[in-house]
Amino acid sequence: MEQIITTVRDFTGALVFVPEPGGDFPELAWGDAFFYYAPDGRLPRNIQPYGTVVTKNYPDDTASDLDRPGRWRVNIHVDRATFRQLTGEEPRSLTGPRDYAAADMVVPHPVYGAQGWVSVVNPGERTTDTVVRLLRSAHDDARARYLRRDGRGRY
Numbered sequence: 001m002e003q004i005i006t007t008v009r010d011f012t013g014a015l016v017f018v019p020e021p022g023g024d025f026p027e028l029a030w031g032d033a034f035f036y037y038a039p040d041g042r043l044p045r046n047i048q049p050y051g052t053v054v055t056k057n058y059p060d061d062t063a064s065d066l067d068r069p070g071r072w073r074v075n076i077h078v079d080r081a082t083f084r085q086l087t088g089e090e091p092r093s094l095t096g097p098r099d100y101a102a103a104d105m106v107v108p109h110p111v112y113g114a115q116g117w118v119s120v121v122n123p124g125e126r127t128t129d130t131v132v133r134l135l136r137s138a139h140d141d142a143r144a145r146y147l148r149r150d151g152r153g154r155y
Contacts, residue, residue: 001053001072004123005033007132008051011139013039013146017049031055035135037142050138051076063100063110064121075109075119076134079141083108083116086130091116106130 009016015038019025035051038044052075057067064073083091086106092114100110104124109117123131 001055003128004053004074004131004135008033008035008135008139011136013037013143014139015041015043017043028056028058035139037139037146039146048077050142051135061111064119065101066121071103071122073119073121074123074131074135075112075117076131076138077115077117077141078134078138080116082134082137083118086118087113 005016005018008014015036017034017036018031019029019034021027021030032055033053034049036044036047036049053072054061054066054075055072057065065071066073078086080091083089087108089095089108091108094108094113098107099105100107100119101121103122104120104126106118106120106127107113109115109119118134120127120131
C-alpha cells in the first residue's frame, strides 16, 4: 500500500490526502488515501479524487472483505475504453456476479463500477504495474480537466 501511495506522491502536481484523527473528515475515512491533481497543494473543492486506497469496509461497500487483517483496495477511475479492455464489459452494462474480494485482480469497483471505476484488492505481482499505469493515466486525465476549467487551471 505504501508503495502505491509513494508512487502517486511522486507524480507532478499530485496531492495525496490521508485524513487523520482530529481533522474535519469523518472517522470512517481516517487512514484511507485520496488522490487528486492539485498543483497548489490545496485539497480541491467539489472535485472527486481520481483514485483512492481504502483500508476497511464502508457501510455500503463490503464486498471486498477489507475488514480482515492486511487487506486493502486501490480504486481508480478509468475511461470507457480502458474499462472495457480490463473487464470485458461496458461500465453501465455490468452483468453477472464476480469475486470482488479476490486479491491481485482488476475488477469493476463493487459500488462505482457503473461510473467507470475499477479496483484491485492487495495489488501484487500480476497487477501492481497495471495499477501504477492506470493511476498515472487517471492523474494525467485529472490534470487535463484542471487545465480546461477556465483556461488558467483554476477549479
